[in-house]
Amino acid sequence: MIHMKDVSKIYENGAVALDHVNIDIDKGEFVFIVGASGAGKSTFIKLLLREALPTEGSLTVNGRNVVAMERQEVPYLRRGLGVIFQDYRLLPEKTVFENIAFAMQVIEAPRRMMQRSVNSVLDIVGLREKYKCFPSQLSGGEQQRVAIARAIVNRPAIVIADEPTGNLDPETSWDIMDIFTRINSAGTTIVMATHDKTIVDTMQKRVIAIEDGRIVRDEQRGGYGYED
């Protein structure tokens, strides 16, 4: 699914965000990317989405060569990826239903199929009754559940989340993790950057730890490993 070989990312100001990183992630895995603030987690995620290019090294995502990719191919890469951010990034002028349907319109789905798919992902995140609400009428946890529904509506092979529980209280964070667990059980690969020690220690999934742009640990069924 994801093959990263000898990848480095040096920003224009000279910041070394990733330093010769090698990572392979297979279909169906659930992987936490952990590390302190500034370690390189978001840069790793930006490379997967081709929001940034590596300075050196090779990277394939879903069988596509992200480094050599033409600009026109980028939307096809992104259609295979569901992305979730700490700050939800919903469209404030659109309802819950429209926010999710909008993600489908981009791929020109027929209207009836669109309605069925939106209802089905709203059921998965437990928000069917809120479909007419605007984001401002929802709690943070509910907004993040809408963002997850939007991320999975096109049935992506990989869900990529950058600190998705970063703005949520512990109980709400667990609602989010329960949804990720269910999505992963259905076969979707999950890559989640986080510095939530309790979540990582409790979930016992694969843990890749980054420090100053370097992979310092890669363990199956790991824990967070250290205090922040």
Ligand SMILES: Nc1ncnc2c1ncn2[C@@H]1O[C@H](COP(=O)(O)OP(=O)(O)O)[C@@H](O)[C@H]1O
């Ligand atoms: N757009 C950018 N331009 C310059 N430096 C950046 C940029 N984005 C991130 N960095 C630097 O790269 C390093 C890794 O940042 P980041 O990937 O955001 O880490 P994390 O998500 O783990 O907090 C930090 O030193 C940060 O300051």
Ligand SMILES: [Mg+2]
């Ligand atoms: Mg970050």
